[in-house]
Amino acid sequence: MLYIKCTQCGFNNPVKSETILFCESCNKKLEHNFKDWHKMHPDKTFDDFSKQYCISEFDLNVQNLPAQNRKRTFRVAAIILGSAFVFLIILGAVGYYVGKRYLDENFKTQTNQTLLTESWKEVQIGKSDLQLKLPFALEKQEIPLPEAAKNMIDTMESYSHLSDNGFKVMVSVANYKEGIETNLDGAVAGSIGEMQKMQGTSDFKWNRTDTLIGSLKGAMSVVNFKLLTYPMEVKLLTVCNKNILYQIFTQYSEDDETGKKASERIISSATIKKN
Ligand SMILES: [Zn+2]
Numbered sequence: 001m002l003y004i005k006c007t008q009c010g011f012n013n014p015v016k017s018e019t020i021l022f023c024e025s026c027n028k029k030l031e032h033n034f035k036d037w038h039k040m041h042p043d044k045t046f047d048d049f050s051k052q053y054c055i056s057e058f059d060l061n062v063q064n065l066p067a068q069n070r071k072r073t074f075r076v077a078a079i080i081l082g083s084a085f086v087f088l089i090i091l092g093a094v095g096y097y098v099g100k101r102y103l104d105e106n107f108k109t110q111t112n113q114t115l116l117t118e119s120w121k122e123v124q125i126g127k128s129d130l131q132l133k134l135p136f137a138l139e140k141q142e143i144p145l146p147e148a149a150k151n152m153i154d155t156m157e158s159y160s161h162l163s164d165n166g167f168k169v170m171v172s173v174a175n176y177k178e179g180i181e182t183n184l185d186g187a188v189a190g191s192i193g194e195m196q197k198m199q200g201t202s203d204f205k206w207n208r209t210d211t212l213i214g215s216l217k218g219a220m221s222v223v224n225f226k227l228l229t230y231p232m233e234v235k236l237l238t239v240c241n242k243n244i245l246y247q248i249f250t251q252y253s254e255d256d257e258t259g260k261k262a263s264e265r266i267i268s269s270a271t272i273k274k275n
Helices: 034-040 046-053 057-064 067-093 100-108 184-197 257-268
Strands: 002-005 012-014 054-056 121-124 130-134 153-162 168-176 201-213 216-227 230-241 244-253
Touching: 002 046, 034 046, 046 054, 130 168, 130 257, 184 201, 184 216, 184 230, 184 244, 201 230, 230 257, 244 257
Parallel strands: none
Antiparallel strands: 002 012, 002 054, 121 130, 153 168, 168 244, 201 216, 216 230, 230 244
16 A cells, blocks of 8 residues: 655545545545646556655555664664575675685685785765775675565665675665664674575674764774684774765675785775765
8 A cells, every 4th residue: 555645734644545645534635646747747657656755554554663673674674674684695605515726715814914005095885875895896785675675775886896816895875764763783783693694604703893984974894704614804894974874895804914005995885965
């Protein structure tokens, strides 16, 4: 069921038919109704109208949740994002079935030192206001989001560099819908929790330090764990700004000093314009 809000009294009217014209609650004519709108936009359909003026049952439920529960809802979203990252790391774990050589190439390799001396360029992350300095181009990554996340996220842009050597980077900017305030603790806990649930991982240790990106609060997490028998390190920067969640995820072999330096350099280069 879709709902249309009465701009007079605020009541959300269930859209029982396309012809709905009056508010059920105050009986006044609905400012946004398909009949009048269609006169102005004869080439457009009810579907176009509803995308602009109607909200879904799910959205309505989220709006009606007390703030506390909205945070919980957000935690679910953060967990889904965490899964998206894990989905990428897991691509490597598939190698378990491919053989040891594949794994050695992916998780044991030391990042080539030339990475640090390449020309590092300032890169804008998609349409977002996040900028990073990087020694390579990122590839756009389409991450299939579950329905529950689609209902909470307006847009999500993800970019990655899943190199042939061990060093992996993933950057993601998610714009949540209005009414969903991003929560730093929830996002960090969700992401790390998902990593822990990942098959083939064990021996998790992590620490989190709070940081500032401009005036925005962020959390820097360093996670050490074993992927099968390979000791890995993840550095994850999470920044929240109202309904926007920024995450920069880097992964490399625990003893990969070049990977460690590259990761630090990338993360410390992060700037967010609108703050
Ligand atoms: Zn009304």
